[in-house]
Amino acid sequence: MSLLISSSLYDPYIQNNNDGALKKETVKCCNRATSIGDVDEHSQSSLNTGEKLGVTSFGDKMYVATYADCSTEEEPVVKVGQYEVRINDVNPNNATKLELFALMSYLDKNGALNNRGISSYSKIKAFSYQAEANGYCSGLDDIEKIFSQKRDWISILNNAKETFLGNSETYHQALEIDKMIFSLSCKW
Template sequence: MQLTGITNQKIISKQTDEIKTQQKEKSFTEILNVAKTPVERNIDDMIGFGSIDGGRQLATAFYAEESTEENPIVILTKGPKGEELARIAINDIDTTFATKTEMFALCSYLDDKGKTDKSAFGSFETLRAVEEMSTHNGFMKTTSDGVRADSVEEKFNWQELTRKVAELVLSSKNMIQYLKVKNLNNAMSQY
């Protein structure tokens, strides 16, 4: 009897290990797709849109129903009629150690509240320019061939990156870009 119990336990353990391995291999988006269901939202309520994953998918930002002025909460979705990707409490964001997903929510919120120099595509596009310039100028880690993986869940010190890029564009006498980056840096310094 004990021998049979041990054998069955090993089989169950092996099956459990295989399931865990399969789950680890699933991407962050695949896991979210299983967990979330589409919710139709009014496009007039959208506070931001953009690509947080290198252009592969459009994300939109809306306020959550439980959001308040004191505790704003932003929901990110796959397009205005797509499933929820993330629910982010703005006051919990630390811009010295934040993901691109968190920064998209924060930029959408800051734009909606008029706290940034909202360009045609919002301050998140300015942040994406900061990211590209940071990669190009060696402020962000890259592979040996100068490429940086576009991970939406990797955390960066966005305060430091925007400060460095602001200095860089100021030294090149690009005042329009400098003012956009400096304004964004000032707006997000509260978080």
């Protein structure tokens, strides 16, 4: 069975995301002028490039997160479809859903979140639907927004946490959200 991973359908939406960590792969991975936050094109990867970090779907397409060829331990770069996400540039207070997926896949793989069970990204998706049901945010699965709309995922999680704290049956989920928020807030 082969799986076709394509993002060309969503290129118009991604082109609107010029200021984020999301970059469309050009001729060669990380083949850009070196500046703060960029990876030198001569950097050698010390990570297992091509290793699967996570899998998700946006719309009717499946996406696999892997280390990009130019990824290093100091400057991790996660490739999702045809796009590179520079992990050090992702801010969960201002990230697209694709950037969040890359970040959470990276953090899970490196044990930074001490996650058990389903992926941290899947948990965030499930928790964020509560915030959407609360009316706090909307269009979480809108394909036009996944690649281009920046969201404050910490605030979205906090909104869901407040709802879960008010119910004894969901109190444990609120504590899990709190741990996740703390872990994400330590860097940003």
